[in-house]
Amino acid sequence: MALKKFNLPDPGEGLTEADLVTWRVAVGDVVKVNDMVVEVETAKSLVELPIPFAGTVVELLAAEGDTVEVGAPIIVVETGEGGSDPAAAAEPAAAEGEGDESSGPNLVGYGAKAGSTRRRARKGAPTPSPEAEVAPEPEPAMPVTGERARALAKPPVRKLAKDLGVDLGSITPSGDGGIVTRADVEAAASGGAAPTEPVAARRSASPTQSVGRSTSGSSATETRIPIKGVRKMTAQAMVDSAFTAPHVTEFITVDVTATMELVDRLKRDRAFTDVKVTPLLVVAKALCLAIRRNPQVNASWDEAAQEIVVKRDVNLGIAAATPRGLLVPNIKGADSMSMRELADAMAQLVSTAREGKTQPADFAGGTVTITNVGVFGVDTGTPILNPGEAAILAFGAVRRMPWVVERDGVEEIVPRWVTQLALSFDHRMVDGELGSKVLADVAALLHYPGQALVWV
Known part of the structure; x- marks a missing residue:
């Protein structure tokens, strides 16, 4: 008989800890290689973790709701190595790895087998196992209580x-x-x-x-x-950003009647069937085009090398309000996408974020962000930069307002669709001229989307 401990891996965000949300197994369950055994909540997402060896669960070393440090053991499995355990015999791969440390590649998204994410029936509260004394921890972990195990939520x-x-x-x-x-x-x-x-x-x-x-x-x-999870991560990131990057915010009010007309036409276009078309989609496309004309805004500050790093691809972050807080996953290579491809990517991004299933890689590598404060009926704001990015665009509510329009040399006041944009940027990398050009370009495209044909 051999006992192995599965240690909590880094779910891919460079974290030091994660919150244990749901056990998918109980003491006595037989697990196979890559079975999903636990769901943890990191600072940004819910992640299911597969186990790298097979055997029978003998002890759960942490309870649902615990905050566990990366590298700490969370489950003990009897692999049957050196014995006649049928589970180990059925899974030769269980022999991989030595001692208590889990082995193999990063476990997030690592070859999960079909059907392995289903919940297992609980068999009652886990009880301490004498075999767990193989490597006792300095502080005994609290077992999952029977009352906690019976609660369904x-x-x-x-x-x-x-x-x-x-x-x-x-x-x-x-x-x-x-x-x-x-x-x-x-x-x-x-x-x-x-x-x-x-x-x-x-x-x-x-x-x-x-x-x-x-x-x-x-x-x-x-x-x-x-202060845990998303709230803790967001608070630290915003403090770091606010006190590291010198923020400047510029504002512009723009007539977006033509954009609203474009949105209406796209909704009726067969090429956009089964996809949600909103003004935010046009804003996202406009920002990508503005960055193409002003690539220096798509950059980051390398303090150690004392260099400004201009990124080739636009990894567009979209701030999404979710039950877990405000998350900012990003669309990789958004600038190379067609309008339809961008619409699909945005829909998938927001849906996955709200379900809490966004993978850590989708949060990494962002180069610029849009925050849609208009969805809350807010006109504008002064957004704080995401760490590592040079600019963030706030898109305000689109309202029907009186607007001065000149027709045949005569000015008149007519009702138009109007919105406000705010661009915050890191003044170390983006000076007033560059920031103004980016903001003015986005506004120009929203006022007259046909301008894009001239720029492309």
């Missing part, structure tokens, strides 16, 4: 419960099939059920501190939300 609801300090096991579910709903969690947080302290806080509680009431949970007069 979707990942966004689990995340909400964790943020509000609510124990899912203490809630009487109201959803079909005994599923805990968002409303159930919110009711518990507001006093409908006793909120409890998050696992991480319980571990750090001092002997004199009451564990029954969390300093990071809810009370009658306030709600405390732990």
Whole structure:
């Protein structure tokens, strides 16, 4: 008999920790190579992790809701090496790797077998195994309790419960099939059920501190939300950006009536069947064309080399509001796409982000970003740069407004579709002239989309 520990890998973002959301296995389950055994939440996405060896699960070393450091063991599997374990015999690949450290390539997206992502039926609470003493940890991990294992909830609801300090096991579910709903969690947080302290806080509680009431949970007069996941990543990134890059923001108000007419025509065009066409699509295309005319704005600052790095491809970030917070995945090579290809890419990007399934690679390598504040009815703003990027464009609400129009030398006031654009840029790389040219070019294309035929 041989025991192997599967250590939490870096899900591909250079992270030091991740939150364990859902176990897909329980003690006693037989796993095959590349079976998805756990879902973790990183600073940007939900990621399913496959296990690199086969065998029988003997212990889960972390509970759902725990924050686990990268490299820490999270599950112990009996591989049967050197014995007659049928699971190991059926999977020769289980012999790969030595000792407790997981081996092989980065596990994210690594050859998952069809059907391996289905949830396994829980067999009850995991119990400590004496074999786990092969490499004891300095701090014993908390086993998954039976009450926690019985609680059924979707990942966004689990995340909400964790943020509000609510124990899912203490809630009487109201959803079909005994599923805990968002409303159930919110009711518990507001006093409908006793909120409890998050696992991480319980571990750090001092002997004199009451564990029954969390300093990071809810009370009658306030709600405390732990700074974790997307919120933690966003906060750190924005502080780093604001205090590293000297921001300048310029604004322009533009008549986009022609853009709105183009959007209406594209919606009726057979080439755009089954794809969502919005003004944001035209803005994205316009920004790519403006960058083609002003490539120096598609750059990053290399502090160590003391160089400005101008990027060849436009990896266009689209800020997406999701249940987990504001995420900014990017479309690789957006500048080389047709309008239809860009529409498809944007639809896929937003859908995947809202489902929490965006892969870490989709967040990396962005060169410029669009944030659509207009979707919230906001006219404009001063967006903060994503770290490593030289510019970010804010697209405001498109409103019907009175506008001065000149016809045959006569000025008159007519109703037009009008919006505001704001471009923030890093003044180390982008001076006022370059920033103004980019913003003016985007505005010109939105005012008269046909201008693109002259530029291409």
